[in-house]
Amino acid sequence: NNNNAEPSKQAAASSAAPSSEAPASEAAAPADQQITMGFAQVGAESGWRTANTDSIQSAAKEAGVDLKFSDAQQKQENQIKAIRSYIQQKVDVIAFSPVVESGWDTVLKEAKDAGIPVILTDRAVDSKDTSLYVTFMGSDFVEEGRMAGAWLAEQYKDATEDVNIVELQGTTGSAPANDRKAGFEEKIAGNAHLKVIASQTGDFTRAKGKEVMQAFLKANKDIDVLYAHNDDMALGAIQAIEAAGLKPGVDIKIISVDGVKDGMTAAAEGKINYIVECNPLLGPLLMQTAKDMLAGKEVPKRIVTPDGTFTSEQAKEALPNRKY
Amino acid sequence: MSTVDGQEREPILQMSGIYKHFPGVKALNNVSFRLFPGEVHALMGENGAGKSTLIKVLTGVYSIDQGAVTLSGRHVAIHSPLEAQAAGISTVYQEVNLCPNLTVAENIFIGREPRRFGRILWKEMNRKAEQLLRERLQLGIDVTQPLYMYSVAIQQLVAIARALNISAKVLILDEPTSSLDRNEVEQLFKIMRKLKEDGLAILFVTHFLDQVYEISERITILRNGEFVGEYEAAQLPRIELVSKMIGKELELLGELPKAGGEGRAEAKESLIEAIGLGRKGAIEPFDLLIGKGEVVSLAGLLGSGRTEMARLFFGADRPDQGQLLLKDSPGAVHSPRQAIDAGIAFCPENRKTEGIIDDLTVRENIVLAMQATRGWMRRIPRKKQDELADQYIKALNINPPNPEHLVKNLSGGNQQKVILARWLLTQPKLLILDEPTRGIDVGAKAEIQKLVLSLARQGMSVLFVSSELEEVVRVSDRIVVLRDRKKVKEMQEDIGQQQVMQAIAGG
Amino acid sequence: MFKQKYLSIAVTVFLFAVMFLAGSFRYTGFFSLQVILNLLIDNAFLLIVAVGMTFVIVTGGIDLSVGSVIALTTMMSASLVQEHGWPPAVVIPLMLVIGSLFGWVMGAIIHYFKIQPFIVTLAGMFLARGLCYVISINTITIDDAFYTKMAQTKIHLPGGSFISISVIIALVVIAAGIYIAHYTRLGRNIYALGGSEQSALLMGLPVARTKIAVYTLSGFCSALAGVVFTFYMLSGYGLHAMGLELDAIASVVIGGTLLTGGVGYIFGTFFGVLIQGVIQTIISFEGTLSSWWTKIVIGLLLFLFILFQRVLSARQATQKL
Amino acid sequence: MRIHKHHLFWPLAMLAALLLFNLFYSPEEFYTVQVRNGHLYGTLIDILNFGAPLILVAIGMTVVIATGGIDLSVGSIVAISGAMACLTISKGADQDALGLLAEAIALSIGIALLLGLWNGLLVSVIGIQPIIATLILMVAGRGIAQLITSGQIITVTSDRYGYIGSGSLLGLPFSIFIVVAVFAVAVLLTRRTALGLFIESVGRNPSASRLAGIRSRYVLIAVYLFCGLCAAIAGLILSSNVSSADGNNAGLWYELDAILAVVIGGTSLTGGRFYLTGTLIGALIIQTLTTTIYMIGVPPEITLVVKAFVVLVVCLIQSETFRKTLVQRWQTRRYPAEREVAKHV
């Protein structure tokens, strides 16, 4: 699972959307009338999210899609309001990254009643009625956690002493934090030596990551591994570890999720040992899917964008052509 | 209840051995007080003697440290004004304590609004309020306007109306007349006499000796929080009353130099001149010249525009026509700040909202205006501040004489003195005093009048506004009479109370 | 005579109309009844909270806990209905009682211990939010038939437009708020308290009772808004209604209520909420703003609105107070 | 005057109580201070270092609150100033160049002063209620910060810049010296000049202040300017500490913590008297609490509940009425406590 380290965007897209043989010729059909897409983004809470937004906006421009974009500032209410206004504006297709999985039935039903298809990106909704949306594309946070856990379990499978793990969680209660934690715990549960001795929220930010790690370092004598729910917290923690006179990646092994550029750089320097990638560049795939769907093609219910993983070596190789 | 003779009747209210102390102040020290049905009982004392505190202790605003209260022969423990009202005590507190944001009608009726099925009947309330003000206090104002639109005097009348509207056994009036003029006071006394006949017991606080003798049967005197004695008004001569209040013989009363005394009536160099100055809805355009070292008074009835005129001189309100010419400095006066820079000072009529900064100390309040003129960079050194504060505390006899006391904990009269001190400190060329002696005791009032006159002699001009004609006549060189927001007359020679009254009434 | 005090409300309503018309000229599909109704549908919970908040602010206080209480209500409702199988008929009244109780306790602390409302309700905000996480840090979806029905029932109006049941609830709350404010003793005591607490006390008004009642009322409104929010979201979640307290306060203040207390109208608050809603609608109809320009434009529109409001009602501002 | 009457007594007591708790709970981890790489290293040092930005923001907030206002935009200004500085530095060829550093700092402080001026003008000239006036910048400011960073996190590799937030001088974090300097300036400005008096009187009674000749307009503008300046310096420290600028998250919810610090320090939100030292202690209490929560391993799910209780306890203890009630309950049961308390002054 964790060996497909070099997923090319294009490859992922074409392998995932089965019916995209020749995009150029297919695009002809809906090109007569421009597609209008309403996209309700979660917010701009992280560099990852911004990369995601950029990808979608530039892909829309390239594909000639008229994109209505709105930013919900991390609030589900705002996303719902935006979707309602898209229904009101009679867009051709609505796409959005749900802030959380729950609570979408009502507004999605309104969209369905209005005959507007819905595409979910990045995160699923938990509706029982799966006819409310056409497809869900994106990564799987639990799976990311699992990959991180699996790598760790593999590294320490021969451990004879306790391995002390500290965890920097994302924003308390947020879906990525909950899921990345759950997936990780699932995988390390098998090994009794792997112990999470401290776990605290770092709010997905560098500053908090550093602050919390400083406290961890003082409160716990012997930390072997750090698992951070995103790169930013890991980067903050690295500074704290260095300030304590320890070597990140050597004295304390570090695992993180996302694979943003700064994270990859740190990995290439050997400061982060393992990164689970969470790919934000969904734009082209989204536009393609929307076009296919409006052209009447069958679209799979679930389009998985495979998450890559990087060890230090792989990061070194991949770094030169990272865009975000 | 036997009603044979004052001494044998049963008091409706009896307070005995009352103690109350505030941090650093023994406000009440073993005070006793009796109030009989059907009497007006005056509570007398200097500023800070403890009169208001006694009232607040009685009505549950403050808790009693020690002592007993009986009401209609029963021991009571009153913990809040609400309970006091329920027990039949209706109170007008010293500073106007109403809600400025509510309408006049509401201020009279709130808590007792006419209702049907829990729904407030606004029409009826407004009608009743209007009727009440008109019939009992001869005041015809729009009761649906918010209270803050009206002057302190009107507010005071509204507070009285509120208290009158409560059917009570005991009515407490803490300096209700301090900002009223003669007509209003007359009106109030008429009502009080009527209530007295109906068997109501009235506790009355004032610093006007005339009023005390006019209306009250008995007098209780406090001094420095201590009980001095209870007297029949008829058997206590004025001189004795005053000396009991201040604890020593008072000789200055009645010996004030009259205005227009030697060296004062000479032709004056002019200091400031208003030409066609006016403000719509406040005061019609007027001309007025104030000379150096001259005391000019504004006289008129309630709402005649005295305060408005005074405020225009200070730039507190913006005139919409005319101009103000300063003889010495060419600068215009558009804001209080410019006025101060031009040497004008202004003691506002409403000391609570426009005068004191209640959370600051006496010292800070005193130096405030002087500091403002010096700018923020040139802070008055602390030692200098202390000196100045001490100097004026002594000069004006501010009590307690502690410069670090918070102003909000001073008695009303002492707060007034603090504001006066603030302005004297700036050594202004023109001092505007709007009701400066409001709520100030006899001794201090005489002091202030003396001060005004001596300042004038030293060349300071004074614009003096007061509802007390006697005072006006005593201090002024010239009296400007206002009626209905218009300047109607200027009187220079032979000013007597009678003439002024006639002018005010429109004779 | 056109009373001074209604001027600021009239200005607010007028500016709302101007904004709406401006949107209508600029965007196709904007000028429709449904867009206005959507303002109500999407802001029903905010309307309800803002009513409670108006009362609190009129007394000169503030309630920061409202957003968290909403989240807590959704969380408890979801947990009880979904995981413990309690019937909605029990859960909903229970929520209202708990919300009121929460407000009551805060009010009592504020009054009896004389601690600043900002701090007490800030602690309340932390507490309610924290309790959500104690119940669960995950979201709980509600698929109870009653809740779903409440959420998805459309009340059709002539002309093909519709509103939700929550809108009816919100409108009733507004009406009740106006009635309480202007036609009951409690309401007038609230205004008196805001005008001057000391005077209210000396006038013999039940200050303690009124103050505590106001926070209780706000707690009740928050809980009711929480119930409506549960209908809206069909889920319980600890991160729901984040930062809603600021939206509510902003609505109240935009509606002409003074934070210093004593002055304010529920009717104004109603338009305060709608104005915030219109700003958001304009942004999503615009649809080309990046995330950051969204925020900047929201700020700008808010600024323009307030500026015009100030300028147009300047006559009142020069009044002495 | 008895010691417990002093306005700093209870804030100090609360801080002492927190420290005492740690003394019993984790004395070694909490109180060990060692020398590492030539500077002091330990939890207490961390508290000072991480507390620095909060203290700064709270100092600015104190004077704003003293005028009866409030500044919600500090968090956004923190983000903007950090973003501006990091952007400038990241564009430079040699990130360690002194000139570049000076330019970066000047630019971010300049912008923050402009924003402070904006707030001040809205409040004093246009007369918008402070909470709304600053709410505008709170919302738009985040956008501006993100506009500056293009929504990305800007990482800088300047050691010189990093020194501001994580360097050390004489063994102590450099940020502490900044705090001391700003605090000293604030105290000097407010207590050695007449500004403090003006601020307090404008905050307590604006109309009386006007009649006393104080130009309240300038006073208001000055405090918002100062608050902006403090927030800007806090933003520099914060971004320098992690050598990066995060437009969206830097300084998020700082306004609440800062206000909390001010109130714990004894300043009333209704304006008037203010206590800078109290604010300092209040901010330290908050930072100590946060660190304590991390140290003793409170699970993130209940962190907020713990914080709620501590805040409540701190405020209750500071409430004189509450203490009296406790004492009375203890001493006598003659009066129902509530009634005694209900009596207003």
Ligand SMILES: Nc1ncnc2c1ncn2[C@@H]1O[C@H](COP(=O)(O)OP(=O)(O)OP(=O)(O)O)[C@@H](O)[C@H]1O
């Ligand atoms: N809340 C308080 N805290 C501290 N001291 C107070 C307080 N209220 C009153 N005092 C002090 O108690 C004393 C009595 O004040 P009180 O107001 O009763 O005087 P008064 O007789 O009504 O004077 P005046 O004629 O000026 O109204 C004064 O020295 C005053 O400073």
Ligand SMILES: Nc1ncnc2c1ncn2[C@@H]1O[C@H](COP(=O)(O)OP(=O)(O)OP(=O)(O)O)[C@@H](O)[C@H]1O
């Ligand atoms: N009799 C009245 N009828 C209506 N309004 C009045 C009346 N008296 C006063 N007012 C209101 O009170 C405000 C203050 O009046 P003004 O300050 O001119 O009174 P004044 O002449 O200074 O007398 P005083 O200071 O004794 O109240 C005016 O703006 C006016 O609206």
Ligand SMILES: [Mg+2]
């Ligand atoms: Mg008195």
Ligand SMILES: [Mg+2]
């Ligand atoms: Mg007057």
